[in-house]
Amino acid sequence: MPRYVPLFWRLFIPNAIVLGVACVVLILEPANGRVPALVGGLIVLVLVDLVLMRRAFGPLERLTELMRRVDPLRPGARIPPPGPASEVSVLAAAFNDMLDRLEDERRDSARRMLDEREDERRRIADELHDQIGQHLTAIALQAARSADTADEDAARQLRTIHDGLLVGIEDVRRLARELRPEGLDALGLVPALVNMLERLSQTTGVRVVRDLQRDLPPLTTNAQIVIYRVAQESCTNAIRHGAPQTVWVTLAADGAQVSLTVADDGRGFPASGAEGSGGIRTMRERAVLLGADLTIGARPGGSGTRVDLRFDPVRA
Template sequence: MSLFWRIFALNAVVLGSATALLLWAPVTVSVPVVLTEAVILVGGLAVMLVANAALLRLGLAPLDRVTKLMTTVDLLRPGQRLPASGGGEIAKLIRTFNAMLERLERERATSSARVLLAQEAERRRIAQELHDEVGQSMTAILLGLKRAADDAPAPVRKQLHEVQEITRESLDEVRRLVRRLRPGVLDDLGLVSALTSLTQDFATHTGLRISRRFDADLPALEPETELVLYRVAQESLTNAARHADAERVAVALRRTDDSVVLAVTDDGCGIKAPREGAGIRGMRERALLIGGSLEITPAPRAGTQVQLTAPVSGKQP
């Protein structure tokens, strides 16, 4: 039944019921109208309006559900759909809306993948330039300072040693930035070694007490999946250090039947902001890139838990 005939039928039911009551009920209208009759007629009109409103609300309820989903749908949380059964214009509208959501989710996933891949390529390029250009130049400066300090008189030698230390600390910072931009250990030694190096680096520079728990029988993963797991762990540790006011963080990596689950749990102040920032939305986009799911929930005792479930594709050993 189309929307027009649905509304027509609802109004016909109300008006037909009112006509039947007037035909068989002992109600008459005098001229001039008596107060009692006026009260009865106004009361009947009110009943008809209430019944008509209730029936219309019931008949148009699917449209309310579509409107509500339109205002709350988030393409970073795919799979939100409305049931559409039967025929008619409303069911067709719901099926069209569901198809539009599927198309938008595919397009969002495709565009996000292109952006993230371009971002990783740019990070790789910057890291390479920092390593080859800045790193080598600072190493040459260190060697020159050492030769100058060896030949300089004692007062100048002390100052040159101080400059050496500053340059060495700057070189260490450049190397740390290179590792954060493009973790070479991830390419060379794998995910577990990369996460171990990442947590050690964060513990050294932030003072966080970080515990690790990695399953020994982790399956082989695609390079894109390993990179997403690494980036989500990196962003979660950054949030714990900058925003959560945490002291302890637990990083766990475990295997399930058909997926690998990364969990980063801190003991900080928890999630307070109702809106997600760019960092969290970036993690969700990365999760969609590999067909995974990201959940951010309060930790069992206190703080926040970030959990990424990454599917394992292909035949595993």
């Protein structure tokens, strides 16, 4: 970077020049009590000084405004070099370097947090499915056997208990599936998405149109989890808040990019408060993990919402 003139001297030298010019003018043309000349000279000096100060501090003000707009949940934004070499350009470069370090650290922290969270989800899902589910199934079978040998009133109560236990077993299995997609580890990303979307459509009655490309580039476990969770959260938000009739889910590879798109024809998010909701913030935090671009807005050409997740699988 070329050597720059320090801000102190860039302020001092113009002021010294202005004062020197004023001194020369007064030497050549003394005021001799002419107040209007003195007032006019003062106004000219103030205006010149104002213009010089504005030029000196303008880049710093622009830099401050850009720094206020930086959002840690939307990584990649950087401050362009503000004009010629100066303290401001050095400060901008240092700020960009700091953003690089913070985003790298945030991504590493998000990756560790996701690993710990998914391990905990897997452990709880296994306990729900293998232990609690099996205990409830054994009790349900015992109630059914006891109903066969009990009198009519007791048999009716036992069958009621049996039916309630079956509902509880199904709830436990549903919770286990939501905690950890059972097909993600065994079958892969696309089959797990198909199962999730089919269950969602059957449960809610909303038509789900899916276009899922199977020959995707190699994806890490974290990338698959992020895609699955963003698709799940986007569909859930659309159905819960937008009351749509149709949801479209598209997963494809476009050159070096992998993209997930979830769109619906519902009411869309409210004008205010949507970005601050917990679900959207969670999706943005997951996108940070992959260094992905996550955009949420109105569906082009119609009502509803569209969520786009794009990332480079090599960098994820």
